[in-house]
Amino acid sequence: MQNAKDTFYLTLRNRLAALNPARTIALAGKQRPGILVEENETPVAQRPPDVFVLRWTGAAVDHWLPAMLETQTCEICYWTRGSDTNLDMDRGKSLTQMDAELASILQPAVTQKLVVSGTSDLPMNTNVFWLDPTYDAAKRDGERLARTATVQVFSLQETLSNGSEEL
Amino acid sequence: MSGGSGSGGGMAVPSGWQTPSAPVMRRLRAYFAPVQRSSGVPAYFDPARAGAFNPSAPPAGWTDLGWIENFARKSSSTISALRSGAPAVVQSQVRQELEATVGFRFLSWGKLQLALAAGSEQMNLLATASGAVAAPSGGTAATAARTAAGSTSTIVQLTSAGNAGLAAGDIVAVDADYTTQTGYVGSGASAAYIPATGIPGGSVDYIRRVTLNVARVIATSGTTTTTLTLEAPLLGGAPSAGLGVQQVIGFVDREGGSFFQEWSALFAAQGEQGDWIFYHYPRLQAMQGAAETMVKLADPLQWVHLDAQFRALPVTDSNDGAQALCFRSYLPAPNNTV
Numbered sequence: 001m002q003n004a005k006d007t008f009y010l011t012l013r014n015r016l017a018a019l020n021p022a023r024t025i026a027l028a029g030k031q032r033p034g035i036l037v038e039e040n041e042t043p044v045a046q047r048p049p050d051v052f053v054l055r056w057t058g059a060a061v062d063h064w065l066p067a068m069l070e071t072q073t074c075e076i077c078y079w080t081r082g083s084d085t086n087l088d089m090d091r092g093k094s095l096t097q098m099d100a101e102l103a104s105i106l107q108p109a110v111t112q113k114l115v116v117s118g119t120s121d122l123p124m125n126t127n128v129f130w131l132d133p134t135y136d137a138a139k140r141d142g143e144r145l146a147r148t149a150t151v152q153v154f155s156l157q158e159t160l161s162n163g164s165e166e167l
Numbered sequence: 168m169s170g171g172s173g174s175g176g177g178m179a180v181p182s183g184w185q186t187p188s189a190p191v192m193r194r195l196r197a198y199f200a201p202v203q204r205s206s207g208v209p210a211y212f213d214p215a216r217a218g219a220f221n222p223s224a225p226p227a228g229w230t231d232l233g234w235i236e237n238f239a240r241k242s243s244s245t246i247s248a249l250r251s252g253a254p255a256v257v258q259s260q261v262r263q264e265l266e267a268t269v270g271f272r273f274l275s276w277g278k279l280q281l282a283l284a285a286g287s288e289q290m291n292l293l294a295t296a297s298g299a300v301a302a303p304s305g306g307t308a309a310t311a312a313r314t315a316a317g318s319t320s321t322i323v324q325l326t327s328a329g330n331a332g333l334a335a336g337d338i339v340a341v342d343a344d345y346t347t348q349t350g351y352v353g354s355g356a357s358a359a360y361i362p363a364t365g366i367p368g369g370s371v372d373y374i375r376r377v378t379l380n381v382a383r384v385i386a387t388s389g390t391t392t393t394t395l396t397l398e399a400p401l402l403g404g405a406p407s408a409g410l411g412v413q414q415v416i417g418f419v420d421r422e423g424g425s426f427f428q429e430w431s432a433l434f435a436a437q438g439e440q441g442d443w444i445f446y447h448y449p450r451l452q453a454m455q456g457a458a459e460t461m462v463k464l465a466d467p468l469q470w471v472h473l474d475a476q477f478r479a480l481p482v483t484d485s486n487d488g489a490q491a492l493c494f495r496s497y498l499p500a501p502n503n504t505v
Binding site (some may be wrong): 064065066069071129131152154 | 193194233234274275464465466467468
């Protein structure tokens with residue numbers, strides 16, 4: 001299941017970097033594409049603005065198939081308050097742009113599963129695929145405008161070269 | 168539970184035996200084995216000997232085709248009353264017809280599942296020769312490589328004549344050339360029937376086009392003389408020298424054809440209490456053309472399951488000479504009374 005989560009994140013990260021290189025975030029002194037996995041980062045009281053934050057919630061496994069089907073739920077949270085130069089009055093436009101970017105990087109809704117490691121990512125034998133996102137209504141909190149999109153991500157458990165089952 | 172029943176004495180212990188209840192099971196698993204069509208000999212499953220087995224390691228000769236769904240068997244045997252007298256009174260019964268069918272859905276799409284569900288010949292889409300004319304079941308195939316001596320069911324040795332461009336990742340069909348053979352053809356399992364008149368204009372590749380003797384190549388070695396390492400054993404076992412080896416792009420079945428797949432089948436379910444139910448059909452013939460059922464995964468994703476329907480053919484039970492279509496066996500849970 002972890003490989004599917006890692007693959008999903010890496011795919012969205014790479015697609016975002018290609019789609020909008022200007023959407024970045026500085027983390028631990030490094031400039032990265034503006035998308036992160038919440039559980040992989042230091043806990044913070046407030047998520048950063050203008051970046052996509054992936055939060056893994058639900059998980060289910062169907063054991064009674066030729067290969068176990070894993071279903072995981074990913075909430076993609078993002079918020080903006082617009083730009084200082086426009087005195088936050090472009091926050092609606094900014095949120096719409098993030099909606100559009102998310103819709104774009106989620107297509108195509110399939111990618112080859114990877115074993116993600118620190119050095120090189122090895123392609124696996126199956127694909128990770130997902131449903132179209134469902135978008136919650138935008139939430140307003142002062143100058144903040146936030147949205148959560150939920151995506152169901154599917155993957156098949158693979159048997160590894162040593163005969164063990166993928167975790 | 169704490170608190171006694173008031174009977175005094177020590178703690179009650181299990182009696183050691185449990186009154187039997189209806190089996191609770193989750194899903195059936197299907198195993199198939201070829202029927203030797205030319206001799207009419209099926210593969211028999213002996214539950215008294217094989218008994219409970221690891222579902223992933225069926226008895227020798229049986230191929231695991233995975234979980235199935237919507238298993239439904241139907242007895243169409245008819246029993247009639249024999250009457251006599253006036254008014255006519257039932258005096259006895261007679262079994263007039265013996266007939267049974269069984270249907271289910273395969274949950275995976277392997278070569279054998281596709282072939283069994285197709286009803287008739289299920290062809291391999293052989294890689295085509297350059298400039299081949301388009302044909303719905305595959306155009307003229309590229310020239311086959313040839314097996315050399317020393318092959319096993321998972322290691323195929325090719326002659327120095329060349330490997331026909333075969334590489335790791337390819338699917339290959341391994342079988343004889345079609346020359347003037349008639350009758351059932353195909354290594355390991357009968358894959359088609361060639362009438363006495365032969366196949367008009369039949370290609371030398373025809374048997375490899377229909378054979379079930381296929382596997383995925385996972386590695387190659389050598390330069391001019393190539394060795395193919397296969398992912399799974401060939402159904403026909405170790406190939407002899409001189410057979411053709413061709414790349415398979417995919418599989419195709421047709422609404423048509425006159426051949427009926429016939430296999431021995433075993434459907435097994437392990438109960439939650441450790442009991443087992445086996446349904447054994449020594450001879451099953453496909454009785455419908457290719458069909459699928461769409462099962463929703465999550466909108467708009469759908470599983471596509473293969474529908475399969477079979478008619479049971481009789482065998483003679485060696486214990487009493489009776490003809491039978493299906494054998495249902497039950498192995499009770501270890502601690503159940505009977």
